[in-house]
Amino acid sequence: MSHSAHPAGPSHGYPLPTVEPVIAPPDLTVLNPRIWSANVGRQGSEVAVAGLPASQLAAEHGTPLFVLDTEDLRQRARTYATAFTGGDVYYAGKAFLCTTVARLLAEEGLGIDVCTSGELAVALRAGVDPQRLALHGNNKSVAELRLAVESGVGRIVLDSHTEIDRLAQLAAEAGVRQRVLIRVTVGVEAHTHAFIATAHEDQKFGFSLAAGQAAAAAARVVGHPQLELVGLHSHIGSQIFDTGGFEVAAHRVVGLLAKIRDEHGLELPEIDLGGGQGIAYVDGDDPQPAAEVAARLRKIVERECEMAGLAVPRLSVEPGRAIIGPSMLTLYEVGTVKPVVLDGGTVRNYVSVDGGMSDNIRTALYAADYTVVLANRISDAPPQLSRVVGKHCESGDIVVRDCWLPADLAPGDLLAVAATGAYCFAMSSNYNRIPRPPVVAVTGSRSEVIVRRETLEQLMANDVGWSAADQLAASPVGGVDG
Known part of the structure; x- marks a missing residue:
């Protein structure tokens, strides 16, 4: 398949x-x-x-x-780290995250992509270097952004104009210059299931490239001295078995890199093509080896940058399923x-x-x-x-x-x-x-x-119930039924 x-x-x-x-x-x-x-x-x-x-x-x-077969997990992590030598592999924590897994992956040279304060807390508790963390999410709260800034998270992927302004204010309050990427929806979708295809226009993530929102977001970030724009991010979906979609996405993202250079005199040093590499669930599924994926993605980015007259940026990917799934x-x-x-x-x-x-x-x-x-x-x-x-x-x-x-x-x-x-x-x-x-x-x-x-006791721990007085007050006839 x-x-x-x-x-x-x-x-x-x-x-x-x-x-x-x-x-x-x-x-x-x-x-x-x-x-x-x-x-x-x-x-x-x-x-x-x-x-x-x-x-x-x-x-x-x-x-x-x-x-969990831990040796298998280590080997898969090593394979990806080796395949993308010279770039960055951020394990997508949403696939599965606990402190043991976070620590193991960090030991194998991977960063971690987190998207909530809970996932961030797990990675920090596991001792992962905050500079090796990237924070995603379409609706990061003020508290989550503040935790990321104060913890020294290396990359924050911006998802809305509101978030740009919010993060700039928090960075100013903390006295830091926060490194950020802009998430770009490139109009390419993984041909898998509609709910895991994330780069078509009609969805909640990122800034539309076709509508000019991504370019406007870049201009807004450049206007905030508290934010350092270091790259662009794209994610086209999950459980992908070929690189055709990545080729189109890279072409469009590199086009925006050239536009930012021409308009702002800023040549961004990073490009993150997200995750989505598939795994075999049943006979007939044919996932590509990590080394082959890396070689093809590098070739695509290098070709597009050469055509645009850009230096080749540092390449990042975010495989989660492909590392932990099997x-x-x-x-x-x-x-x-x-x-x-x-x-x-x-x-x-x-x-x-x-x-x-x-x-x-x-x-x-x-x-x-x-x-x-x-x-x-x-x-x-x-x-x-x-x-x-x-x-x-x-x-x-x-x-x-x-x-x-x-x-x-x-x-x-x-x-x-x-x-x-x-x-x-x-x-x-x-x-x-x-x-x-x-x-x-x-x-x-x-x-x-x-x-x-x-345990059942843990399930009941947050079920505080009502006191007898509360029950009496809540009764529509002034007393407890029954």
Whole structure:
């Protein structure tokens, strides 16, 4: 499956087609190395992470359970840092962020892109050099901007004229000159899902290039001596498997660089092309290696700068999914298996697990595809068309929409869902008052909890209730019903 890019148009609103597997794979035990992390394999009959079998991990930590292959994560971070030597790699914290991950990525030479005070606080607590942080967001509050300025955040990406003036005032109050980039919407969108395509004009992020807003924003920043304009930022979407969209985006961003030079005598030293590099979720997904992505992006920027008569700026990217996504899997325990007869007599097993849309909303939100396997044993039973669903009171609570699992799947079995490192825990919720799962890091055949499982007590901690006097006062008849 290939995700291309094209000039923005009405097609960004069309849903992606869903494809139901009509032919069962020949072997349900195979673990495609493009999809699973490097240290996931079979140990005897079980799926294991760095030698730790699924049943052991579930017994020690319970389910649902996010399992992070830390060596795989380090290797992916190193690969990106090496590929973009001479530039900057900012890990997109929105994909998944905790102090352990932030510290690990910083150790491997990556910066971190944060977009809220919470993400900024995590990175600072992890000891990440503030100069290696970039702050994004379309509605940064005064408090968030002040925290960023006072913490010494290296780059703030500006998203509105209001924010430009607000940040200039805060920088003046702090007595600093804050380095900033302008986020530019370039009229190119990733041809993925409408909700993760972010560079078409009709959306909340950035300054429109076509409408002249980006050039006006640059002039406004230049007029504030408290702000140092160091570059331009563009982001065209997520889960992209080719560089066609980046080529168009770079052409347009470099054109604005030339315009700023001509109008203000200022040649900006940086260009950030954002993230969006895709990963393999299912067989047939074909992501590009980091080195290949870097080489192509450099070639594109160099060519455009040569044509515009500009020095080649320092190149930055913000891969989040491409680094953390494949490094994590989720373990679930099967609760029920319900066969449902479809039109034409086909039987689909509805396999209910002990998690669902509260720990992975992406299937419901984006019609995302995932790979799932039986993790605690190998079965000789024939494959059965299946749908893995959660325990929430919602018909759209689906983890894996269409898959093949052994026909003898039973309550108590464990399922492993691959590539859940990005936007699963990060977008988790307490829907139906279900506590969030823990995250366990596995390194060298040892597991360690890095994010604790929430408890019912923690869920109730913020539910302060009403006092008896409040209840009496609130009653429409002057007393408590019942």
